[in-house]
Amino acid sequence: MTRSLLEIQGITKRFGPVTAVDKLSLTVNDGEFFAILGPSGCGKTTLLRVVAGFETPDEGRVVLAGADITELKANRRPVNLMFQSYALFPHMSVAGNVAYGLEMEGVRGAELGRRVDEALALVRMSDYARRKPGQLSGGQKQRVALARALVKRPKVLLLDEPLGALDRKLREQMQIELKKLQQDSGIAFVVVTHDQEEALTLADRIALLDRGRIVQLDTPRALYDRPASRFAADFIGLMNFVEGTANGTGFTVKNIGTLPAPAGSGSLLAIRPERVRLSDQAESGAIAGQIEGAAFLGQDVIAHVAVPGLERPIIARLAAGHALAARLARGQNVWLSWQADQAVLLQD
């Protein structure tokens, strides 16, 4: 059963003439991994700092487990924040960093030692307890920062761009660890990120933000497959856009004809590159085009197909094992098609 844990109710935060967060409301459920995604300047970090208690909202309430915490000072909130820079105390050992928050609660002696050991074991940093933060790598620092926040057993753990400072390989590894840690601890995680891939992999639900407002709040799957706006479709993954008119059974484009589209209305057709089928044989109903260029990406091949009558080329993504993938040549004639229900109609 899902139970709402954190309720953000109509939060507005202005900095001078700039409205960073604009009457924003959302609910995070118990034990959920929630992502707040958006481009830089969309207000996501401000929202996180409002929840942590470092910014006072101009309007709205923050309710945690039924209690209004809007007026509560940051050091009294049962919420912890993992900072983007990790913000480890440089003069304390790893164990000292993790113990700090517990000492503030008055935990002492054997109990303190036991809980610090537990937290370090959880993030596999037990062997580094005596080290200083300056002697740790980026990934290790992050684990310590996580342990330091988790050891307090917060109701909600807030994470500000948790993987932003790590290189790609380590980031993928930490994504899996973070997800596992969240599931094992059962604590609700709210992660703020500008990296759509990170949000898609980690989160149970994603709130996509633009200019201080929620553009779409959905599961990663739905956000990817059924974007509700051009902004959402464009921000997450690669997307082809074609302008025209929906006619109930297809999508009419000037100079080209009718393209496969689901039933509905809209003036913009969006189709993911991996949904585009590419063939070197003429097929009925397929759009003729010419290969403009192809890039080998390892697991797959990205092909740009120029279609006469369209301003921008259609991008198609083929698995590297696809029969055509190895022999795509510039200027080659190809035919594009897709299933009607895999395209999305948007108003724009």
Place this chain on the structure above:
Amino acid sequence: MRTDPIRLWLNAHLGLVYVFLYVPILVLIVLSFNKSGLPTTWTGFSTEWYGKLAGNPKILAAAGNSLIVAVASTLISTFIGTLLAMGMEEGKPNPYLDALVAAPMIIPDIVLAIALLSFYTLLNMSLGLQSIVLSHAVFNIAFVCTVVRTRLKNFDRSIVEASIDLGASEVTTFRRVTLPVIAPGVIAAALLSFTLSIDEFIIAYFTAGAGQGSTTFPMQIYAMIRFGVTPEINAIATIVIGFSFLLVLLSQRLNREAA
């Protein structure tokens, strides 16, 4: 093995600079151990001048006064200067405010001395050790503020928020996070204040008043030197040099650890 001629010249140059800087000081140290009272003849090694120093109540009193002045003005200026530095780093950058704080470092001592004396007279304040302490605090605050601010420039503000996030109050955060992190800078600043205060002459001379009781160490040496450079003075100077070296080494060490 090939020797780089440029390297050779640079080393020779470096050697000459050190000779220029330290030969006079070396001469002074050697003379302080000269049995003869005359600087022109060496009659054998002796520590009798150091013994004489220890038995000279005027010098001991002056050294005591200087220690009191240096410790008191260092405590005052370290406290005020550190808070000032934190406040200035927190606020919006203001080059005019920066210049105002730095000014006491740049204003010629003689001008500051006259200004302070006029000010004390205007307030009808009695002159003595207390007025020297205040005067030294004036320029030391500027030095402390500058040294601590360089330390604060590299200070990651997010650790303060992290401490509060973990449940600490503002006071606890200052005591357990901010202060320990900036401590090397604060201690280096305090050492600098102490060094500047203990050998300061002009301002102390102007603001000490007429009483004999507030003669500081440099003032005492100045009084003695009017009758010629005695080996006793060489002995004092040698002790002061040893002490200064120790302080410099200490502050260098702290700075290295901080980096």
